[in-house]
Amino acid sequence: MSSEARLYTFSQETKDQLRKFRLGTSRARDPQAVIYLIDRATKEIRQDEDKTVYTSLEEIADDLPDNSPRFVLLSYPMTLPSGRLVCPYVMLYYLPITCNSELRMLYAGAKELMRNTSEVGKVLDMESTNDLEELPDRLSAT
Numbered sequence: 001m002s003s004e005a006r007l008y009t010f011s012q013e014t015k016d017q018l019r020k021f022r023l024g025t026s027r028a029r030d031p032q033a034v035i036y037l038i039d040r041a042t043k044e045i046r047q048d049e050d051k052t053v054y055t056s057l058e059e060i061a062d063d064l065p066d067n068s069p070r071f072v073l074l075s076y077p078m079t080l081p082s083g084r085l086v087c088p089y090v091m092l093y094y095l096p097i098t099c100n101s102e103l104r105m106l107y108a109g110a111k112e113l114m115r116n117t118s119e120v121g122k123v124l125d126m127e128s129t130n131d132l133e134e135l136p137d138r139l140s141a142t
Contacts, residue, residue: 008110009044010117017047018073018118025075026087030055033092035063036071036114038106045071045110045117061129067098069107071114076139088139091120097127 010018017034025032032055035048048070054060064070072092079085093111095104115123124138 007043008038008113009042011044011046014044014046015117021053021073021075022089022119025089028075028077028087031057031074031076033060033072033074035060036073037068038110040106043106045114057132057135061132064094064129065096067096067100069096069099069103070094071107071111071118073118073120074135076135078136078140080140088122089120090122090124090139091115091118092124092126092135094126 021032021034032053034053036045037048038045048063054063060072060074064072072094073089074092075087075089077085077087091114093107095107111123124135126132
């Protein structure tokens with residue numbers, strides 16, 4: 001068992017939410033996202049309670065804190081130049097440059113565990129909410 005799996009925890013409810021979101025968004029027509037955070041006291045990774053599912057990049061940008069990291073799971077449907085519809089499932093690792101080193105270390109330690117548990121295809125790093133504007137281009141380039 002890896003050290004990350006011993007330090008950080010997921011409740012069974014959170015694991016079920018991750019699975020339901022991944023399976024439920026694979027055929028979505030609109031972008032869908034959920035924000036996850038780490039409880040500093042218990043080291044539990046859980047969904048942010050503000051809102052359940054976001055349907056636009058602007059909503060996500062509005063709700064991301066200015067100086068605290070977050071994991072954002074995103075299913076983003078798009079049409080390739082060939083005309084084929086794809087729906088990449090990615091994790092946005094939001095790590096603002098203004099957050100303190102304790103939070104940076106806390107989230108850095110959980111990054112791979114979150115990636116593996118959520119079963120995303122790719123992780124994209126973000127330093128500010130402005131990076132969301134470039135997201136469609138970054139996704140189509142991969």
